[in-house]
Amino acid sequence: MNGQNRANIQPGVEVDIVLKKDQRTGKLTRGVVKDILTKSSSHPHGIKVRLQDGQVGRVKEVLKKES
Secondary structure, three states: OEOOEHHHOOOOEEEEEEEHHHOOOOOEEEEEEEEEOOOOOEOOOOOEEEEOOOOEEEEEEEEEEOO
16 A cells, blocks of 8 residues: 555554655665654655654555554
8 A cells, every 4th residue: 555645554554664864765664653753644755654663764655454
């Protein structure tokens, strides 16, 4: 699923994000959402989230709910 819509993302969902330092390369980091930081319902570059390990980035792909 696309990471541009806030409705697709909630805490506990596994996602691929792009960290600020990786924006030029587009390198993806996988993790589980802890907090949603973007307040608007959508964002063209992806919803900004904090992963459970503390990393912050924009969601490129929503993978699946944590089981």
